[in-house]
Structures are given as C-alpha cells and as structure tokens.
Amino acid sequence: METKTLIVNGMARRLLVSPNDLLVDVLRSQLQLTSVKVGCGKGQCGACTVILDGKVVRACIIKMSRVAENASVTTLEGIGTPDCLHPLQHAWIQHGAAQCGFCTPGFIVSAKALLDENAAPSREDVRDWFQKHHNICRCTGYKPLVDAVMDAAAILRGEKTVEEISFKMPADGRIWGSSIPRP
Ligand code: FES
Ligand code: FES
Known part of the structure; x- marks a missing residue:
C-alpha cells in the first residue's frame, strides 16, 4: 500500500491505495463517486469513463500504478451541480x-x-x-x-x-x- 494524492473534481484527496487497485474501485469505494459505473469491467462499454489529466479514460482498466501523484480526475460529480446543471x-x-x-x-x-x-x-x-x-x-x-x-x-x-x-x-x-x- 502507498499514499497517493489525486485532485478529484478540483479537490485534493489523499488516498491509501495498492498499485494494483483499479481507478474505478478507488473512485467508487473510497470516494463514493458512484456516478462512475461498472458495466463490462473490461474497457469495452465506456460506463466508467472519467477524465484523467485531460484525457478520456476508462477507469476499469486503469491501475493506480499508472495514475501519477497529483493527477487530476474529473467524474460526473465534478460537472455542474444539482442547482446549476452543465x-x-x-x-x-x-x-x-x-x-x-x-x-x-x-x-x-x-x-x-x-x-x-x-x-x-x-x-x-x-x-x-x-x-x-x-x-x-x-x-x-x-x-x-x-x-x-x-x-x-x-x-x-x-x-x-x-x-x-x-x-x-x-x-x-x-x-x-x-x-x-x-x-
Ligand atoms: S466498465 Fe465497461 S469500459 Fe469500464
Ligand atoms: S444504456 Fe440505457 S440510456 Fe444508454
């Protein structure tokens, strides 16, 4: 296990992760960002799409070992708000x-x-x-x-x-x- 800081929807979050953890599991289980869905779990359906350092990625096939310290992640929760939709x-x-x-x-x-x-x-x-x-x-x-x-x-x-x-x-x-x- 190691600590890693991610900038998630604009906020710095310090996390305890293993290099083999999947980004989708970290987002859903540790940060409760459940807009990130798991459909196929194999990189084929796009349900788990997030923006990682400006690039569209499928979070179910990204291991935390590939996520840089201070990487920026945007999920649906970071786009618009309930009172001010995008x-x-x-x-x-x-x-x-x-x-x-x-x-x-x-x-x-x-x-x-x-x-x-x-x-x-x-x-x-x-x-x-x-x-x-x-x-x-x-x-x-x-x-x-x-x-x-x-x-x-x-x-x-x-x-x-x-x-x-x-x-x-x-x-x-x-x-x-x-x-x-x-x-
Ligand atoms: S869950 Fe289908 S691409 Fe990630
Ligand atoms: S899969 Fe049902 S709205 Fe797209």
Whole structure:
C-alpha cells in the first residue's frame, strides 16, 4: 500500500491505495463517486469513463500504478451541480438522452472532454468521438445523444439558451405523445 494524492473534481484527496487497485474501485469505494459505473469491467462499454489529466479514460482498466501523484480526475460529480446543471446535463434531459441512464455519466464526461477540445464539433465528430472512446448505449439509438451534445455545444458558444431548448408545455396542458422530459 502507498499514499497517493489525486485532485478529484478540483479537490485534493489523499488516498491509501495498492498499485494494483483499479481507478474505478478507488473512485467508487473510497470516494463514493458512484456516478462512475461498472458495466463490462473490461474497457469495452465506456460506463466508467472519467477524465484523467485531460484525457478520456476508462477507469476499469486503469491501475493506480499508472495514475501519477497529483493527477487530476474529473467524474460526473465534478460537472455542474444539482442547482446549476452543465448545459450537457440540461440537453441530456431535454432530448430524452437518459433512458435507463446507466451509460449517462460516462457519455456526459466523454462529451465534456470533446467540447473542451472542440467547441464546434459536427455530428460526425460527435459520433466518431463516442466510437473512439468506446461509449456504448443500448437504449437510445444514439441520435438523442448526438442531438444533446450539439445543443450543449451551441449553448456553450452562446448561440442558444437553455430556455430555447427546454420543453414548452402545450397550451391545452396535454402531454400525452409529447416530448416532455423525464429528468
Ligand atoms: S466498465 Fe469500464 S469500459 Fe465497461
Ligand atoms: S440510456 Fe440505457 S444504456 Fe444508454
């Protein structure tokens, strides 16, 4: 065992870890950052995606021996707050991009890294990014996810507002058959 300091979602955390511990287990079990999901546990589904020193990684295949002292880690808990959601989180709700929701943290973390690197991606860029980073969704068919990233990018560029992409209640109040969001 050894002590290691990580900067997790902007806060320094001193941890006691073994070099063979997996980053995903440290984040979930020691730091209770349970947005980091374990799907396949083999680096194939992207459910455990985090940003490590600016790079998108799958935390289930990263041993602590590969994580540098003072490395910076961002999980979904470090993106937006319950009272002030990140535009990606707003867009995810408005587009129904979280269905079972299991893939959602990994996708939003991955999308955040994309938008940090490319403020104006094309739809193809978004699809390529998710493919490259092994983000897999079994529920949505991917279109709502791409729609959400495109709208979040437009909000971050100041070309749209959260209000503009938000659901408007029909005048007659009937929501049957509408796209009312289910956060
Ligand atoms: S749980 Fe890590 S990639 Fe599937
Ligand atoms: S919303 Fe269910 S796996 Fe993506």
